[in-house]
Amino acid sequence: MLYVKVMTDEQLETLRKQIAVYATICEQLVEMHKNLTAQQDLAGVRLGNIYCDPLMTSAGHKITSRQRWTPTPVQLQILERIFDQGTGTPSKQKIKEITSELSQHGQISETNVYNWFQNRRARSKRKQQNSAPNAAESEVETEVDSPKDKKTKPEEFHSQQNSDPRAEDLCFQNPEISSDLHFLDPQSSKEETIFPTDGSLKPTRGLGQMSFYDGLLSNPSMNVPELSISFYHLTILPGS
Amino acid sequence: MLYVKVMTDEQLETLRKQIAVYATICEQLVEMHKNLTAQQDLAGVRLGNIYCDPLMTSAGHKITSRQRWTPTPVQLQILERIFDQGTGTPSKQKIKEITSELSQHGQISETNVYNWFQNRRARSKRKQQNSAPNAAESEVETEVDSPKDKKTKPEEFHSQQNSDPRAEDLCFQNPEISSDLHFLDPQSSKEETIFPTDGSLKPTRGLGQMSFYDGLLSNPSMNVPELSISFYHLTILPGS
DNA sequence: CATGTATGAATGAATG
DNA sequence: CATTCATTCATACATG
Structure with a gap:
């Protein structure tokens, strides 16, 4: 069963704008910060390092763990x-x-x-x-920036949805997905993306524990991650 | 002919994560700035802050919390x-x-x-x-258990997908906002928002702590918007 | 509403 | 490579 989320153009537009604000904010913040540090240079704090966590409490023992490498x-x-x-x-x-x-x-x-x-x-x-x-039509799977998304897979739906779709009038009965759903050809016509940029940041897991600079200031390109999500175009034909 | 945008769960998830990165970055920047400024005009004033907490607006939508599987x-x-x-x-x-x-x-x-x-x-x-x-001599090992570090981490959105337990029969659950797509089952509207609008996404973080960035973040045009986009749920029944 | 605990999931590393 | 182990993260849930 295909299972997707749908957005109207209006919603998409809103999302786009909202995200754009985020991007702007981040850029500005970074810029400001750079100026700030430039002024007083030092800022040794930077490499705050992750696992130091002085809050580890328990007095006595220091953080001795951390044996496992964790990519920044x-x-x-x-x-x-x-x-x-x-x-x-x-x-x-x-x-x-x-x-x-x-x-x-x-x-x-x-x-x-x-x-x-x-x-x-x-x-x-x-x-x-x-x-x-x-x-179905796996190729439509736009790369959504991602290599291979995470583990999240569309939960197994208990098979038994075999019964003939009955609610046809209200549903999207699709004998053949391709006939009722017209996706934009991913190849010929470029799909729309929220942001045309290349973006390739995969926030796999909490970034909170890693040195922020690793992700920003240390980055040669020093930029805020770009977003690149593509959407399908879904055309709804008048139901039968 | 109706015309909407479609997202798969994977895409939605990616989007969600990517945006989360922005939030994290903003948060980290603020945190960093705090450290920096703490060096010069240490202590003192900063505490004067009040927890304006302007972002806590929390539209309070009960984000559908369906993430971690829990065995019955x-x-x-x-x-x-x-x-x-x-x-x-x-x-x-x-x-x-x-x-x-x-x-x-x-x-x-x-x-x-x-x-x-x-x-x-x-x-x-x-x-x-x-x-x-x-x-055996447990010696120094007083706290064998997990360190359980209390590092303040930024919220991370996990959400995997899977979703409504029973969406197979209806096809279009539409939120109220758009009358565009009104042809479907109005009874079981299960709207979804990309993010909980409770502000957890915002770079806000704790209470009053940002002084320098307050202005920036408060700037109308810069204000972090409430990221709350609703999606329709489109279920495509398997063709027979 | 804060704090602690149980546990589902993510992932680096080890083994065959 | 395929599997498995070990450690860690983050959240669901219980508690005071």
Whole structure:
């Protein structure tokens, strides 16, 4: 069963504007901050580091944990990008290069990179097979910026929705999805995107724990993540 | 002919996350600024702030909280039983079977089952070794448990999807706002908003703490908007 | 309404 | 690669 969200143009427009405000705010904030730090230089605080967490309480023991490597936002971004480029074979050499590059954005080892790719691929695959059946016109799946979305897959709907669609008048009965639903051809005509930018930030998980600078100021391009969501065009034909 | 935009759950989720990043960035910037300024005109004034909390506006929509799967009593019971049977290896195939069975007692997916066993085993083991080996010198290890750091993290939106338990029969659940798409089932309107409008998304964060950015954030044109876009729920019944 | 706990999920690393 | 383990995160839920 296909299951989607629908927006009117008006809603889309609103969303677009609202998000634009966010982008603006972020840019401004960053700009302001830069000026500020430029003035007094220091600002040593910056690399606040994540896991320090002085609030750890319990007195006595310090934060000794943290053995597991955790990619910083930038690193993750880069990794994802590389991953998307399809070069599914991170050769030994490649690994070294990547590691080298990523090390500029934080602690990292070749093993980390290796494992990352290993896991990324495996999970990406498993996720795919799990949501395969539902993919009617899978190609329509615009890349929504994402490589392979997270684990979230359209919950298995208990199969039994086999009964003939009865509420035809109110429903979208679609004997053949393609006949009732006309998606914009993803290839020929570009679909609409909220923002035309390339955007490729995958906020995989809370960023709160990572050094903010890793994600912003350390980033060469020093920019706020761009948003790029594409939508399908759904044309509703007068029901039968 | 009606004409609307369509989003899949994946896309919606991506959008949600991406926007969350903006919120996080704003929050972090504010936090950083706080640290910076704290160096120069430390302490003092800043506390004068009042918690204007202008963003807490909270339109108060009861965001449909459907994220984490929660096993029903029956399901749990079954799971436990299977677990006790010792078959520590819920093979792929077995998972399917179990899932299939449990689905008769409520929404559930293979992933859920998989995770459940994974966690069950792990925790079962940890508990065991946590109480048994006490005889040994536990020495310094006063707090074996999880550090449970209290780092103040920005809200993160998890939401996976899955959604209404029973949407198969109706097709278009439409929120009130648009009369555009009015041809469907007005009775069961289940509107969804991208974000809870309770302000948790805003860079606001704690109470009065931003002094420098107050102006910015308060600027009418810059004010972070309430991100609340409603979507229609469009369910496409499988053609026969 | 704040704080603590149980637990579903995400993910780095290890093993075959 | 395919699976599995271990650790950590974040939220649901119970408590005072």
